[in-house]
Amino acid sequence: MEELIPTVVLFIAIQFILFFLHPLQPAMSRPHNNFTDLESLLAFKASVADPHGLLATNWTANASFCSWNGVRCSHRRQRVVALKLANFFLGGSISPHIANLSFLSHLNLSHNALTGPIPGAIGRLPRLARLSLAYNSLSGPIPLSIFNMSSLVEVSLLMNNLSGSLPSNTDPPFMLPWLQIMSLSKNHLTGSITPNFARCSQLQVLSLSFNNFGGSIPPELGNITGLILLYLGANQLTGSIPASIGKLSKLNELELGNNYLQGVIPEELGNLLDVQYLALANNILTGSIPIALLNASKIHTLILAQNNLIRSIPATLGVSWPQLEILDIRTNKLTGRLDFINSLSNCRNLEYLELSENKISDFLPDSLGNLSTSLKNLYLNRNYIKGRIPSTIGNLSGLIDLDLGRNELIGEIPSEFSRLKSLQGMFLDHNRLSGYIPPELGLMTGLNALALQENAFSGTIPHSLGNISGLQSLSLVANGLFSSIPDSLWSLSGLLLLNLSGNTLDGSLPQQMGNLKFFDMLDLSKNRFSGNISSVLGNLQMITYLDLSNNSFDGQIPSSLDLLVINIEYMNLSYNRISGTIPESFTSLGKLYSLDLSFNKLQGPIPEGGVFSNSSTVSLEGNPALCGALKLGFSPCPPPSNSKSNLYLLKYILPPIVLVVLLLSCFCTRLIFHRWDKKQKLPSEDTSMDTIRVISYRELVRATDNFSEANLVGRGSFSSVYKAHLDDGLITAVKVMNSENQSALRSFDAEYYALSKIRHRNLVRIISMCSNLDFKALVLQFMPNGSLEQWLHSHNYYLNLLQRINIMVDVSLAFEYLHHYHPHVVVHRDLKPSNVLLDENMTAHVSDFGISKLFLGDSHSILSATAPGTLGYMAPEYGSTGKVSRKGDVYSFGILLLESFTRKKPTDAMFDGELSLRQWVTRAYPSAVLEIVDPDLLKESVDIQREPSSPIIVGQCLSSLIELGLSCSRDSPQERIQMRDVVPKLQKIKNDFLSKSPRS
Incomplete structure (x- = not known):
């Protein structure tokens, strides 16, 4: 026994030393125990692209991997517990070796450019709690193993290209007992929304919007009592909104918009006492806005737009929702009165109110001016609102956009509008407003768009509008305005669009117009302007649309219009008194797709090329002194010489030549028809030709006016296509092959053989063909809208x-x-x-x-x-x-x-x-x-x-x-x-x- 005492003492001493040295043990054994982590990180580095070198800076063997960018290790074991590389600009793919980081609890690779699939091996990480791969370009299905990771608390895979479906009841167990956040939005996921989410008792955020999920919303989702955010919008969901959603008493936000949901809005949604954001827009919902919904008193955003809701808007809406900031119920079938606006004065944070495109028929109440000064957007357009505009709208000092257009409003614009200093867009178009345009509008210096078209305003254009220095768009079309355009308008250097068409304005175009170098559209048509077309128009080098038609302009087209070559697309100078010739330089207006110079006093030759090469893009009728351009229907220009030799030629030599040519033409035509009748045969195996009409060469000559240039639709290397009016009134396209080109003849055979055997609504239909030794043509369905x-x-x-x-x-x-x-x-x-x-x-x-x-x-x-x-x-x-x-x-x-x-x-x-x-x-x-x-x-x-x-x-x-x-x-x-x-x-x-x- 005594002999054992030293041994026992020695053992106790060793254990005592090891106890105090224990904290040093991981450091001494780290090279062996942590080799797997190092190997996994290096494999991950090898699989990704690092264009900015953010990993290359210290992901090297010279430094401990625990000090590498984005890597965090545990203090005691020095094992990798977090890999956070968000916004590192990484490309490439995710290595499956990342699953060997067995202590990893947080993986964040979001906001990169990673591609390829999500490795299924990630499901083997036993401690992983947070997985964020959002905002990448990952593809393929979500590995089923992820839905069986019992440690997961957060999964964020939104904004990728993931496809496939979610696990169903028949797939491996759906075990996510601690899951709080599941975000799969903005992918390409399909199938139905699995009811298995109801097993996630701790779930607080479920975001599946912007995918392709179909089927109905599982009623089981109503059992996730802790749910705070539910986003199912922008899918293809059908059926009705489950009443069980009303059991989600902690829900703050519900997004079900942009689906195919139908039926009524469940009254049970009124039980969502904490809901603040409710969006059901762009579905097929019917019925009325349920009164029970007013119980959800914390709503600050309600979007019910683009449904089929009917009846009136609850009158006490504003009292029940005092925190309301956004109300969007446009594009429905709502009727009734506007008395609910009285209650909206209780909503002191209201910023956005949209009721446009409904069937509301009522007078605008004075209480509109009692709405919150925080109101920025007010849209009541496209209803049947009548009466006068209340002057109290001038109290809405924070208003940025006001649209009352396309209603039945009458009376004048209140001068109190001048107090709307923040207003940027004012749209009162298509009403029955009358009186003068108030000069006080010139005090609205923040305005950039003013639309007063299609009303009954009279008087002159206020000079004060020139004080609105930021004005970009001004439309006063179809009113009763007269006198000249005030000079102050030409000082608005930022003006992009000016449309004064359909008034009785007069005067000439001033030199100051040249100041508007950024003009995009100018329409002064249907007025009484006169004088020469000012040469300053050439300074408007950014203009794309110019319409001066139906006025009394005279003189010649100024040569300065050549400068419009940069952007002009549409030009209409018709119905004026413009004389002289058409500038040759118009052929170089490369973007010009429509030119109308009709009904003027133009003369001389029509330029060739450019816009003049296509009859559908140019209109010159009503100018009898123009010549040339035969395909546009004008006569040839007369020869410049009047010598006696020419007279002798016309009188004595030319008639016999013409007579001989006519006789030869008749003979050749007879010969051609004889050969066509004798030799033309269709393939015997082509049964589809039984329904194809037979049209003679003679009828095609008549139908195309002898294949005139006026009927030429297009020309290629193999063929020319003409518009033809057949004897029975049918309008067709005749494709005439170039008989001198052997490839064209082969093309004819191939096209005829193909088209004669196929019929489909999206293929050009063959009507007939005409073929002989010297002439081959297909008669095809005419397409009036071109190519x-x-x-x-x-x-x-x-x-x-x-x-x-x-x-x-x-x-x-x-x-x-x-x-x-x-x-x-x-x-x-x-x-x-x-x-x-x-x-x-x-x-x-x-x-x-x-x-x-x-x-x-x-x-x-x-x-x-x-x-x-x-x-x-x-x-x-x-x-x-x-x-x-x-x-x-x-x-x-x-x-x-x-x-x-x-x-x-x-x-x-x-x-x-x-x-x-x-x-x-x-x-x-x-x-x-x-x-x-x-x-x-x-x-x-x-x-x-x-x-x-x-x-x-x-x-x-x-x-x-x-x-x-x-x-x-x-x-x-x-x-x-x-x-x-x-x-x-x-x-x-x-x-x-x-x-x-x-x-x-």
Whole structure:
């Protein structure tokens, strides 16, 4: 026993020493225990791109990884517990090795440019509590393993390109007992909203908006009693709003807008006593605004716009909601009185009130002036409001926008409006207002837009309007104003739009007009202006629209108008007394799409080229002294010489020559018809020709006025197209092939063979053909609205976003039929905007099958000896391998799609050998899409609706369209989708846009 005492003492001593040295132990053993963390971090670094070198600065072996940027370690074990690299500009993908950081509790890689999928291995992190991968470009489905991480408290994946659906009841267990925040908004998620979220008893924020979820809202969500924020807007949800939502007693914000929800607003929503933000806009809700909703007394924002709500607005609304800041119930079917405005005086924080586009018929109450001085936006336009404008509106000193347009208001504009010093936009158009325009409006120095058109104002334009130095837009159209334009208006150097059309103003154009160098639109038409057209117009180099028609201007067109070459698109000088010749320089006005000089006193030759080359863009009738331009219907200009030799030639030599030519023409025509009757035969296997009319060469001559230039619609290397009026009154297009070009004759055969065998509403229909030894022509359906090429690039007319989408849907349907539903696959090989024609209803029809290929049997590709198509639209494999297939048409469609929404041709000068249209778009997608699309489409988003979400709706739609265009135009044919997959994608984009945009 005594022998054991030293051993025991030694053991106790060792344990005592180890106890006090224990804090040092992790440091001594760190190289071995933490090797996995180091290896995982290095693997992560290797998988990402670091363009700004933010990781390279200290993510090196020379420093402990616990000191690396964005890395935080535990104090005792020195293991990685947090990786926070938000806003590090990182690209590349997320390495699955990150799952080896077994102590990780916080992962934040948000606000970067990461791509690829979310590694499923992340689900193996046992301690992970916060996962934030928001604002990246991650794609693919959300790994199911994430929904089984019992430690998670927060998941933020919003603003990515994630797809797929959420776990259903049949998937692995949905175990997120501690989850408080689930944010999946602004992705491409589909399927239904899983009721499994009801298992997350601690959930406070559920954000699923801006996805593609369908089905109904699960009633089980009403069991998440701790929910504070619920965002389900901008999806495709159907059905009614569950009454169970009313059980969410802690709910602060509820967003269900931009869906397809129907039925009435549940009265149970009145039980949401803490709700402050309630948005149900742009659904199909019916019924009235429930009185029970007034119980939700903390509401500060209520958006019920764009539904089918009826009846009147509750009169005590303002008393019940004293904290109200935003009330938007526009575009419904609300009726009744405006007495609820009396109660709104109780809402001292009210900033935004919109009741436009309803059926309210009442007088504006004086109590309107008792509203909060915080009110910035007041929109009551497009109702049936009558009576006078109350002068008390002058009390609303904070007002920025006032729109009372398109009502039935009468009387004068109150002079008290001059007190609205903050007002920037005043719209009183399309009413029955009368009297003088008050000079006190000149005191509203903050005004930038004043719209008083379509009223009954009289008197003169107040000189004081020239004091509004920031005025950009002034419209006084269709009133009873007289006298001259006050000189003070020409001092408004920032004026962009001036429309005084339809009054009885007189005088001449002053020299001071040249001060307005930023003018975009000037319309002085339908007045009594006179004198010479001032040469100062040439100083308006930014102008795009000029209309001086229906006045009494005289003199010659000033040569200074040549300077308008920069931007002018529309010019109308018709119905004046302008004399002299048309300046030759007008042919160089490159953007001019419409020129009207009709009914003047112009004379001399009509210039050739430019706008004068197309009869649809120029109007010169009513000028009998003009000559030349036979295709515009004018006589040839007389020869300059009157010598006796010319007289002798005309009298004695020319008549016999003409007689001989006529006799020969008759003989040749008879011979041609004889051969045509004898030899013309249609292919016996073409059963579709049974319904095609037979039209003779003689009828085509009559129908086109002997193929006159006046009927020429267009001319190409293979053919010329004429507008024709057939004997039965039918208007057609006659495509006459160039008989001297063998390629043109082959093109005729290919196009006739293709068109005679196919029928589809989005393909140009063949009506007849005429073919003999010397003449070949196709008689086709006439398209009065021209081609997509003209609409996109000639600025003839403006195509809005929905029109462009409709055209793309039409084209995709045509190619879906050609590629997948016709008995034989037809490959067009030359899809481009000039081959997309538009009928009277703006329905698109694909044309020009001159180089098409029809594949028999199961063959879906061939080798072509010639390079098909047009440069810029032609698939890459055509030039490298000569292989022709359906995927080549898909490529062309992708380029057409990109061109239609960027308004950039693939052959634009900016796209040299190193940069293509597709590469340019790819560089901008997805983060900078709005910088490359047609800016007119973004202006449209501002005009569509005033709510802040409208640009988001348009931007989302454009982003989806650009994404589809890029998918169709991939370099590898195997990676391109098929046309039968393009059609549903386009239709979905269209339906999404329609469901989220305001109804017209």
